[in-house]
């Protein structure tokens with residue numbers, strides 16, 4: 001037998017009638033399928049324990065996961081091969097903790113609220129792939145490393161060192177916040193997986209067949225930066241100096257866990273990763289804030305999508321450690337042209353710091 005314990009969030013406000021109807025269906029189905037357990041509801045949180053024959057638990061949990069009355073289903077524990085039920089007397093005992101006046105339920109309410117908070121925090125700090133594994137009840141440190149075809153993205157805020165050295169804490173954190181918020185939203189929207197934040201930059205990736213998503217995300221947030229600059233006016237608003245560069249490269253990477261029992265990271269390694277980082281560096285000289293390589297272009301051609309802006313050849317570039325130069329490309333969009341040269345940007349950042 002198997003037992004699953006999870007928490008989730010209501011996806012919308014649910015009335016007592018809604019909760020009653022979940023309970024009714026659960027009891028009816030679970031009786032039929034030989035399942036037992038308990039369901040706690042508190043504020044907007046569900047906490048459920050479901051146990052029984054392995055196949056029946058999996059089938060029922062698959063239905064529950066798809067239910068749009070809740071979201072962010074996070075598995076806390078999966079117990080395999082259990083030989084005894086803990087809740088054999090309950091087909092699905094449903095307790096609405098908000099309604100309960102039993103003082104014994106108070107610590108359970110606190111426990112659920114803090115569990116949900118811990119999970120929300122974990123969600124924001126944990127690499128997506130690791131979180132997926134935890135949410136399934138798996139062990140992230142046991143994910144085997146493998147070679148994968150990926151489109152890797154590096155994004156960097158231009159002249160961040162000057163920003164951090166010469167601006168007030170408020171201005172520096174404000175520009176960082178807008179930079180991350182804008183770029184991360186676009187990366188998520190176009191299916192990217194965020195690998196890490198580097199202090200003034202982002203590393204993200206896509207499966208090779210979704211390379212176009214990386215181009216679209218880049219075009220989106222670089223255009224958003226341009227909008228933020230345009231709207232900031234000529235004033236001392238720091239957002240008028242928000243410029244960033246993006247490098248994309250596609251190829252085989254080694255993906256998996258690195259580290260030791262002291263500290264682990266789930267990451268990508270290999271030449272493609274280095275090339276993406278170098279191409280991000282090229283954006284400082286190329287006059288375009290997005291640069292990608294030929295394998296990325298090939299990946300996009302193999303998996304074409306509609307409404308992708310025209311692609312434009314920028315020239316050739318020889319990455320460090322390579323004997324041959326490689327062709328580099330950008331998207332033919334005005335918003336991706338670097339309108340201010342780097343010396344001026346540096347001067348303006350310092351001037352704003354001294355103002």
Ligand SMILES: Cc1cc2nc3c(=O)[nH]c(=O)nc-3n(C[C@H](O)[C@H](O)[C@H](O)COP(=O)(O)O)c2cc1C
Pocket residue numbers: 022025026027029030039046048050060063064065067069070092
């Ligand atoms: C938090 C939550 C817990 C649920 N628990 C169960 C359950 O224990 N058993 C069950 O059959 N359905 C449960 N459901 C309902 C299922 O998602 C699904 O709507 C139902 O199984 C469909 O049953 P039907 O095909 O008989 O209509 C739950 C739904 C939610 C939102």
